[in-house]
Amino acid sequence: MSKSYDADKETFMGAPRNKIPWWPTIDYEKCNFCMECDKFCPHNVYAKTDNEKQLLNVKNPYNCVVFCRACAKTCAPDALTFPVKSEISKLIKKLRSQ
């Protein structure tokens, strides 16, 4: 079920979504552009591009569900990384207290 978020309005656990840097980073040294992650992600985080060297990019980072790393399971060359969860939860607590 794909949908678009307005990151300025969305919150995650009471913190503004656009202040939470949670999304995948693609290692282009490893990525073989199989597009499995794009096919898998129901939130339109990824998009195909015309750039031959980077046929895939993270188009909608704030669509990414905070703490979800399910797409990484579909990545055979292990080209996707995410931030450290404990640091993100610390940041969320800090944002909530502001």
Add this chain to the structure above:
Amino acid sequence: MTTEIVCILPCNGLDKSLGVITREVSLQVIEKKSDVQLICPVLLNNGDERYETLIQTAKIIIINGCMTRCPTKLIEKRNLKPFKQILIPDMFKKYKVKSAKTLILNEENIKLAELIADEIITDLNKSNQEKDNAIREFQEQEFFDITVDKYYFTVPKDGYFFNENDCWIKPERNTALLGITDYLQNAAADILFVDLPELGCKIEQFGDIGSFESSKTILQLISPGSGKIIAVNKSLEQNPEYLNQDPYRKGWFVEIELDNFEEDKELLMNGSEYFDYMKNKIMKEKNHLDQINDERDV
């Protein structure tokens, strides 16, 4: 792997070889199973506060050196029931070993202590396995519920806490059961496979506990709490449909020994809050789908 805190209480009588053997057995157990906690009988007899708290919830293993059974009396006095009691003279008979009656243990007595320690560990593991396989008992539960189109969603009113990743935690003293919500099982559709974690793994709050695969997707269980995995619901491997049919009870995923639930709770919602959050999410998705269908029809 222990499912609870386990304590070992030897008589530790230093004036008899039998007492010295109880000490050796206890040291062998904690050497082989580092999560078992050793209790000093002298300090317990003095009413040490830490021990008094610990033994209220722990599985207690008693090692009596002789028939005076001092550690048993210490526990009985507190109206507690031990998990296992050992009497060293019985062990001499069982393992056909002769007591050397010296305060410095000989090789044979050390070997006996090793055999007793192994017996204790085997019993602990067996008991945990039984607990892993046991169907948890749940009290009658009241639910918030909502029907949207053909889907029916429920959220328990009390006793459960939720994260925004649609996973629940049900704390009980120092342990908690974890699982997925009715919303997540509905979103996943028919769940066909589960990937359970290893016993003993440490997990952080929001760490990945495991995953499950349905006819349409793979989803992860994102932990609402932090702690150590002490039991997994093995029945899900044979019956993954429990996650769809009864996500809050028979579909429990893992049990953890909690690190600090009070801190974890800061980023969790209670049943009523999660129900509002879930309704909001369902309505947004419904509106989005309706919009797509409208555009398609135009």
